[in-house]
Amino acid sequence: MTHVDPMTLPVPDPADPAALDELHTEDERLVRETVRKLLDKLVEPHIAEWFEVGAIPGVRELARELGSIGLFGMHLEGYGCPGMSAVDYGLACLELEATDSGLRSLVSVQGSLAMYAIWRWGSEEQKQEWLPRMAAGEAIGCFGLTEPDVGSDPGSMRTVARRDGSDWILDGRKMWISNAPYSDVAVVWAGTDEGVRGFVVPTDTPGFSAPEIKHKLSLRASATGELVLDGVRLPASAMLPEARSLKGPLSCLNEARYGIVWGALGAARSCLETARRYSRERVQFGRPIGAFQLTQQKLADMCLEYVKGYLLALHLGRKKDAGTLRPEHVSMGKLNNVREALEIARSARTVLGANGISLEYPVIRHMTNLESVLTYEGTVEMHTLVLGQLLTGEQAFR
Structure with a gap:
């Protein structure tokens, strides 16, 4: 050597x-x-x-x-x-x-x-x-699973689809649907006599509407809406033929969660780098605040959590490319990386002091956004229990 x-x-x-x-x-x-x-x-x-x-x-x-x-x-x-x-x-x-x-x-x-x-x-x-x-971005889509009274337990959905001759009639409500207000097509999941089925619904179909949800304090640059389905008539060809249970929507959620494992790191990186630069520029007591031990500890802790989250995301990405990624792996990544990204954002906010709540800097925007990311695509509690079941063999969801 x-x-x-x-x-x-x-x-x-x-x-x-x-x-x-x-x-x-x-x-x-x-x-x-x-x-x-x-x-x-x-x-x-x-x-x-x-x-x-x-x-x-x-x-x-x-x-x-x-x-x-x-x-x-x-x-x-x-x-x-x-x-x-x-x-x-x-x-x-x-x-x-x-x-x-x-x-x-x-x-x-x-x-x-x-x-x-x-x-x-x-x-x-x-x-x-x-x-x-x-x-090509010529058509925008949304995904209708969550309902006003149904979040973590999609099996309890109340949206239903019934046959009427060769057609399907959809009735129900979906809630907190990103992209809904400007979507051209919605993938809507509904209970049927055959179990949970998915439907491809053009948003100009009579009986379909997507009113926007206002007064959000998080994900404000993302349009969020409700899907209202009042007697929406669809041809038989609108059904997704291969999806016959909750396996269909859950497989899609797993894809989206994988992206969040990486995405949360982006918000964390932005906050960390903003705090690092600020600590070198902001002078108090005659020297940059980055020269003080407590500020360096915050930066060091943020850096370590970011690096660990990145290594986890990359490992999961390599596994996904190799075809060996399990849903439990994605839950581990989503749970850790979003939770730690939020802590990085909160710590970065303290480094910036009062400037941390100003939109002149990205930190408070990332922090409020991550509060939503922490919840959607599976809450902290649900991903914790997925990991708990893996570790103990005991299911604690119910």
Whole structure:
């Protein structure tokens, strides 16, 4: 073994102290840089204002821009989808959420929920009709599972679909549905005599409406709505033929949760880097606050949790690409990375002091967004119990 004096090696980059960049291929870094370049040009100058007003003006134009670089359904194959790796998709989610969780939600719901449902469980006709347009950002989709009184227990859903001749009639309500107010198509899950089935519902179908949910203090740059289905008549061809139980929607949720494992790290990175830079610029008692031990402890703790979360996400991404990723692995990643990202955001807020609550900095925006990310796609409690069941063999959900 050749001895190398470690003190002669280059000093690590403070923005990447664990040299995580070395873990990626050139192609993976190119994906990350392509996404970052687009976001810096089109979104970063405006995202604080969009958060404040609670909307993304020109969302359809933005969707086409995102589609132009393959962000929608990027890990799916065929039908205009790029067929890229799970790690590529994870890096894209990280960069999207480093800008804003609401933007990553737009992409996740489109690709990992609505498009994945059609790609995995749909008919060839459904795939041909919707996936190419959705991949290009020409059509926007949403995913209707959660209901006003049904969250973690989707088996108790009250939305129903009944046969009427060769047609289906859907009645019910869905709640907290991202992308709903401007969607062209909704994948809606409903109880039938055959169990839970999925339906591809064009949003201009009579009886369908998607009123926007107002007065949110989190994910404000993401449009959220209710799906109202009052006697929505659909042809038999609207049913997803391959999905015949809760396995259908749960498989889609697992895809979206994987993206969140990476995405939450983006919000964490943005907060950590903002706090690090601020600690070098903000002077108190005659020197930068980064020169004080308590500030350095906060930064060191944030850095360690970010690095550990990143290593976990990358490990899960490699497993997904190898076909060995289990839902329990995704629960572990979602539970850890979102929880730690929120703690990083809260700690970063304290480093910024009063400036931490200003939209002049991204920290409070990330912090409030992560409060929603902590809950959706499976709450902390549910993912804790998934891990608990794995460790003990005992199911504690009920």
